Amino acid sequence: MAEGAGLALEIDHNEVPFVRAARKYAELGTFAGGLFDNRSYFGPRVQFDEGIDEPSQMMLFDPQTSGGLLLGVPEGQLELFNIRANELGQSVWPIGKVKTGKGIRVK
Numbered sequence: 001m002a003e004g005a006g007l008a009l010e011i012d013h014n015e016v017p018f019v020r021a022a023r024k025y026a027e028l029g030t031f032a033g034g035l036f037d038n039r040s041y042f043g044p045r046v047q048f049d050e051g052i053d054e055p056s057q058m059m060l061f062d063p064q065t066s067g068g069l070l071l072g073v074p075e076g077q078l079e080l081f082n083i084r085a086n087e088l089g090q091s092v093w094p095i096g097k098v099k100t101g102k103g104i105r106v107k
Contacts, residue, residue, distance in 0.1 A: 001070065003045070008101035011060075013052055015095040018059055026055035026062075034063040046104045060106065072098055 002009045025031075038061040048057050073081045078094065085092045099105075 001072065002098060002104070003102065005098075006102070008099040009096055009104045010099050011096035011104060011106045013056060013060070013106050015093060016060070017093045017095075019064065022059050022062070022064075023055065026059045031058060031062055032064050035061050038063060042104075045102075046106060049105075049107045052106060057106075 035058060039058070042061065046060075075097075082092060082094075
């Protein structure tokens with residue numbers, strides 16, 4: 001999404017809504033095979049802050065936990081978007097921001 005637009009993403013790892021028990025299985029090294037393909041392809045574009053451990057990093061590449069709908073909402077419209085989503089009973093989780101530059105930074 002960002003690469004096609006010539007922009008960068010900054011993701012707040014603590015805001016990503018992981019599937020329950022994902023951390024447990026990540027610590028056991030139990031992953032779907034697609035994770036390694038995802039990591040191989042996307043890994044060079046991702047910069048993780050040093051406080052993010054390997055199981056946490058791996059969960060972001062896991063196709064079972066990263067397959068939700070990702071969309072961009074202009075910052076000035078986020079409050080209205082959240083209000084409307086709430087009216088519709090739709091859960092949303094702001095997880096980051098679009099920045100100038102390229103690549104993905106996970107903090």
